[in-house]
Amino acid sequence: MLYIFLFLEKNFQNFPFCTITSFSLYCLISLLLYRTVSKSFPYFFILFSKLLFSLYFCTAVWAGEHERLLYDRLTHGYNVLARPVKNESAPIIVHLGMDLQAIIDIDEKAQIMQTNIWVRMSWEDIFLTWDPAEYGDIKEVRLPITSIWKPDVLLYNSVDQRFDTLWPVNAIVKYNGSVTWIPPAIIRSSCRIDVTSFPFDDQTCAMKFGSWTYSGFFTDLYNDSVSLDPYTPNGEWNLLSVQSVRNRLVYDCCPEPYVDVTFLISVRRRTLYYGVNLVLPSLLISSLALLGFSLPPDSGEKLNLCVTIFMSLCVFMLMVAETMPQTSDTLPLIEVFFTCVMFEVGASVICTVIVLNFHHRKADSYFPMPSFMRIILLEWLPWLLCMQRPPRVKLSDGTGEKLLKDIVGEINNNNEW
Template identity: 30%
Template sequence: RPAVNLSNPTIANISFTLYAVLGVNEKTQILTTFLWLRQYWHHEFLVWDPDECDGVTKISLPVKKLWSPDIIVYEFVDDDVSQACPYVYVNHTGHIRWDRMLRLVSACNLKIFSFPFDMQNCSFTFGSYMHTIRDVRLSPALSFQEMSQNSKRYLEASGEWELVDILGEASILQFGVDEWDIITFWVVIKRRPVLYVVNLLIPSSFLMLIDILSFYLPPHSVDRASFKMTLILGYTVFLLIMNDLLPSTANGTPIIGIYFSVCLALMVISLLETVIITNVLHHNSMKYKEVPTWVRVVVLKHIANLICYQWPEHVKAPATPQKDEPEILNGDSGAAALPELQQICRYLGDLHDHLTSMHKENELHGPVVPCGIRPRLPALPHHDHLTSMHKENELLDQWCHVGYVLDFLLFRIYLLLISCYALVIISMWCIWISQ
């Protein structure tokens, strides 16, 4: 050591400027940065009088010819491939300044749960490799606030990461009976999330919006199910393409990955809802079964009132049928028939009246047709067939309303789930951004 009295430690001052964040590898937990490192120390044997040396106060000398403190970064995990700076400046008072560039590949505990709104806090610990506290003492050359301001000027427009602050603390590392003087810097950086919001969150939100709007397709149409299956396939392809943008680590899964998984699960639930409604509208209606009493009470009465289901103008909310009470084809039920069916009813009624009047005239004035031949009135057969058609149409209409009520209910439950989920995600990200 360049000291007259070896019992006195050599004081080394260090400072750095964070010039760039070259990369963050979440899988290997490695941070790659580029630093401008500056070191100062005092060489007690390199002292001269400028008046005796033509006023020369500062010279440059090869660093390999001089003693230099063995300052290293304890988090360094790779070979030093930095560009070498072979010279140092020596002042006439013996103070030496060594500026060099350092490509620092350091280990860092990266927490990516809040990606892409995450903030990382990585530490750089500078200390001597061999010299203990009795030989070399370390202290910062600049205040930590000055280092942070200088670094922000260069890192302000640098890529994906933004420098929040640089903090530091000088301490003593004790290992066994020896002690080392160290300085620990905490570099706090924040990710700029615009790239991931535009490429990941906005397209995913659009696909979820389209899935919600697909509920406005007619529930009895097969196109809704095929449209939802196509949407799920497109969302899966979107996740496969964007998988490279998502960070991966063994410590945990980022919340954006959970967000995409839940969105895919909601789409599958939406498809299952469509399958259930299609089954109600097609499978049960084709069998022309009576709507069970409990379905009338629960679905068509209570659930319909709960969701404020609007019945068509010509249809009244069905009441619970009484046991052993025959159903009569009255005016209200006839009003629910299809227009074509009502036209057939009027036509057959007029035909029946006409044939009845002709039959009465034949009895009063004599037969117009040959003897023994009586006109057959088709009233009863047509009436039975018409009653059967009306009954089938009424059952079909009731099952359709059951399907519509269930579709409205499940759609509102689906909207409630998506709204709650979106509020939770947005609230969590807003809290992280504000912190």
């Protein structure tokens, strides 16, 4: 009788349901066994307690049993290394799509784009099929992606330390063998930044996905749709478009073609921040450089104004240099503008020093002006600059004319003597 009790206790958990009738039946059998095996009461009490514990926690639904049996059937003898195809020479078709969640950051200096995406991959697995009528009308199940075959699709231009950042979530498997895997990921990919038109620039960054070891003869990728419904706008960049392109390339290492799906993300920089904090102040400071030429030479603030403008432009140029990548491929136009204005201000400082030097000289400290220089500076240049020509005075001896300024200078020199 003790062996009968052990058999019942061992096989009770395999019953498809637990009812009050079965519980009453087992209690009655236990009481009968108690009378027959009273000598082994301690061991009988332990077995009876285990029986009550199993009764309390048993699952009384057919659906859970069907799902458990289906999981056992799908994973029993399954080889995660073998491609799920009948013909080994036939490629397995993988459809690759993407749901763009957010553009986290675009680092111009490091030329890296960081995004939050959901990668959508789907393929057919002939070893994961069943008849729903045999398993309680179950048409789809969730299986760990590590327990089934999956394509070794990786991001070719990844700059992350782990390289593969796809989160290993469960795959959705349908009764006809269709497998859908949608892993989320925070991706850091390399992106070539063209800063020529900064801060009014458009950038296009690529994310290249492809099989790492399987050629196009064994794993063939096809681009699927790109969804922007869950996209969260970025504060610095406006999203223009997202496109997916399928490429079939032959590399130098291997004669077989390799297929990849490349997602092209086009963005445009928001210019309000840089316009208020960089462009507008630089234009105002550059306009002040022109005012420096209008100050009279004997003004002591002319040189100070030019030096102050020069230092301000240096500060703005450093601000742009800190943002831009350290590359010699392209040069931002705004830096070219700053450089030209700095040369202009530098030339203004040099000219101001020369003019002040001549202005504070005495008349006898320099040689007379040559006649051709006098014609250029006193005749042509004033006419070209729309300035009034200096007045002339005819000499009393009839030898010619002299500028009134020269005559006044000679009189002052005679008075000093």
